[in-house]
Amino acid sequence: MNNGTYAIELQNLNCYYETFRAVKDVNLQVKRNRITAFIGPSGCGKSTVLRAINRMNDLIPGARVEGQVLFKGQNLYDPAVDPVEVRRRIGMVFQKPNPFPKSIYENVAWGARINGFKGNMDELVEQSLREAALWDEVKDKLHQSGLSLSGGQQQRLCIARAIAIRPEIILMDEPASALDPIATLKIEDLMRELVKNYTIIIVTHNMQQAARVSDYTAFFMMDRADRAGMLVEFNETGKIFTNPTDRRTEDYITGRFG
């Protein structure tokens, strides 16, 4: 097994909500320091798979996961693994920007503080905000509420908050879907920058976005028979968009399908 190149490996992943199987038999290997995009029609389980990777599904009553999520050779669903520790190593950015109702500074510092960061907090905050391409816009108002920023700035603040705890992987669930085109482009540029240091998995329903930013693309779809989401095709983004092997992928990316 090559632990060096893969950041995450999904093996026979099945996700359930109560008795409903939302995702079935996903096998996927996510490369380190690459951007992997999950695309597919809505309701096909992209977010569910994403949440399974950092065990955010545990927070949903009745949600259950079978199969393995391997992170550095360790199954994250092993009983010995603490989900709190998992989320500290695999960060998340959500669809709707959700800064804390605290100051910009505190938004970035809080995660580090509760995780026992002992270094220079001012430096960490500045560095994280710089990495999130937000520093220049907020450096004079670090003590204003995070909620006073625009939507796009809020989302970058959430990214700064996520990278402040130095995760290895960042999960992004449609991070730009609530933003205007310019703010969206900024986020995309930022992702290309961040991928030098982090592994990024992004869910998007915007195919141009997947084509623009991602290195690898996974196409998900719902199985008509049992309404469970499944992985149809996974390949380099270029191949998926120019030369898909599966008929259904081609239908989807050419817009012939839903």
Next chain:
Amino acid sequence: MNRVSTFPQESQLRRLLARRKRIGWLWQVVFLLATILVVLSLIVLLYNIVVGAFGYVIVQDKVSPQEIVQTYTDTPEAALHTLSADQYRFILEQNLSKGLLRRLNSEAPLTERSREELYRLVVERVVKPRVVQSYSLVDSIFERDKIFAEAAALPHSRVEFRRWLNLDFLTGKQASVPELAGVRTALLGSLWVIAITVVVALPLGVAAAIYLEEYAAVVANPWLRRLNAVIQTNINNLAGVPSIIYGILGLAIFVRGLEAFTSGAAFGATADGATANGRTIMSAGLTLALLILPIIIINAQEAIRAVPQSLRQASMGLGATRWQTIWHHVLPSALPGILTGTILSVSRALGETAPLVVVGASTFITIDPDGPFSKFTTLTIQIYQWTARPQDEFRNIAAAAIIVLLVLLLTLNAAAILLRNRYSRRLV
């Protein structure tokens, strides 16, 4: 096939519309009348209270002060309130029965009482001013001349404009004569009881709400889930239980069952606590805490539920534990709601009478409560007792006490509103 067209013709349509509008107008009038009725009854209520709390009285002394000064001192021109403590004591000894003197001495020896206290005793026991007639504010305004004529006809009597609600009333102790009675003991009693109630009910209620909202909601075990649902249903039902039932519960648990604790015996009881047999501020406070606990829980649950899920996700997504998430994000966001609800339920507890009667509020105490193990009376109990007396004057002081209670309640409600406005602005 023709298109189905069963809508009325143009002219009919207009008539129909007029009818619909008429019906709408009728309902509007009904709603307006309902509102007017509510406002009217509020006005009548306030009118009743205010009219009772202010007005002329005719006061008649049993013995005139001047007569006392002339009889018992060698300075016949002095006014009664300028005499010395020794002179007051002499007057008391000359005028009161042996039994009464002994009783007063056993409460606190006359020689140790202050000059003011002795003066009060002289007025209360010797001069014995009695309000022979009291008039409502309305009568005082419109039948002034008649009142003064009546007073002139009575020996050593005078007309006074009495604000039954005054500083003496607020700071005076309970007394058997309405003119001297004050609301101090009751006010302090109310505050003590409420303090115990809040100290007990707020942390318990918030803790239960946190458990039910943040922990019970994510329990996976189906049996535990069912148990939690049962608990929730019971709490919801408890909020609707009549308050007198809580009184009975409090009597059984706190007064009888836990007497050693509520009388303070377990902590080295005071004499007062020992004679109270568990009918103490502690019992009353705990009973009211039980009473408002379901309300506080439900209200805190709502406040906690109103905290957006995205905030919890953001926090947990950063590797925070559930407790860190609750402590740093959920509770601060829910706090204004929780406090607002608490203040409102406290004002409900302040207005309770029935459970306190059952728990055993004292009917007549003149000693200030000095701790949770004292006997107690409260504003509501006092009002209840005064309104039950036959003399008009007691109804006057009941009205004054009601004003005190209302002011207290309105202050609390205003605090709740202020708090809510302030925090909701700060959150954005």
